[in-house]
Amino acid sequence: MSNSAHSSLCVHELRKHYGTIKAVDGVSFNVGLSEIVGMIGPNGCGKTTLFNSILGQIVPTSGSVSYCEEPITGKSPLELSRRGIGRTFQSLQVFGNLSVRDNLIIAGQEFVGTMAKRLWMRPDAGLGARADEMIELFHLQKVAHKYAGSLAYGQQKLIDVAMAFMPAPRLVLLDEPCAGINASMVDELREILKTLNRTHGGSYVVIEHNMEFIMKLCPHIICMLEGRVLAEGTPDEIRSNKQVLEAYLGN
Numbered sequence: 001m002s003n004s005a006h007s008s009l010c011v012h013e014l015r016k017h018y019g020t021i022k023a024v025d026g027v028s029f030n031v032g033l034s035e036i037v038g039m040i041g042p043n044g045c046g047k048t049t050l051f052n053s054i055l056g057q058i059v060p061t062s063g064s065v066s067y068c069e070e071p072i073t074g075k076s077p078l079e080l081s082r083r084g085i086g087r088t089f090q091s092l093q094v095f096g097n098l099s100v101r102d103n104l105i106i107a108g109q110e111f112v113g114t115m116a117k118r119l120w121m122r123p124d125a126g127l128g129a130r131a132d133e134m135i136e137l138f139h140l141q142k143v144a145h146k147y148a149g150s151l152a153y154g155q156q157k158l159i160d161v162a163m164a165f166m167p168a169p170r171l172v173l174l175d176e177p178c179a180g181i182n183a184s185m186v187d188e189l190r191e192i193l194k195t196l197n198r199t200h201g202g203s204y205v206v207i208e209h210n211m212e213f214i215m216k217l218c219p220h221i222i223c224m225l226e227g228r229v230l231a232e233g234t235p236d237e238i239r240s241n242k243q244v245l246e247a248y249l250g251n
């Protein structure tokens, strides 16, 4: 794992307590520039709460977060998105009654600037070319003009991920991108993320319960348990870590 001078994201002693529930209880880690970090751990161990505390969805109880060496603790999701930080949620965020391409264009709009500026711009807000690039990268050509809501759940998950990449983020946090999608689409998504990372750079943190996906995608993996980092290391180190195995068997 990188040191803070070459990091995209630095999380230091982050805590989110709900009364006596210590959902996140002193988590520290760094994410290097262009690094893909996997985040695993049993249900309820605090992964999503960690993301929400990093990304301004909730205010952490204590601790700090910095991005490219600037403090971002407690900043709003909008401010973070303007700085180049994106995310996907555990639940789908697509607009079912819009076409796939329009979903992508909407997702990129935050990046374009003020409402006035958007109104004066072309109907695609100048984002058509970027949307088409994402459509190609995510192999969505055949469905680009269909209503997103008419597509299978797996395909909507792909669109959801593509939407997160529309504003050309430099850091993306993905919360269970494989949930509910079939095995061949899991492979497809993994290859797409690898290609995106190789061709566009950027750092990703990926929460997933699908171990094969995480092991093949992420050279660095963090395992959480009960709000804390239980272990971190390479896929081989995590695979053979006794505490990690126990955490899963005990689940």
Ligand SMILES: Nc1ncnc2c1ncn2[C@@H]1O[C@H](COP(=O)(O)OP(=O)(O)OP(=O)(O)O)[C@@H](O)[C@H]1O
Residues within 6 Å of the ligand: 018, 021, 022, 023, 041, 042, 043, 044, 045, 046, 047, 048, 049, 050, 090
């Ligand atoms: N708003 C809240 N109020 C009280 N407790 C909460 C709240 N949000 C989360 N929790 C608790 O915090 C813990 C961590 O939940 P979280 O959703 O972060 O886990 P997770 O690792 O993402 O789980 P999963 O893998 O099932 O998505 C759980 O015990 C959960 O019940």
Ligand SMILES: [Mg+2]
Residues within 6 Å of the ligand: 047, 048, 049, 090
């Ligand atoms: Mg979760």
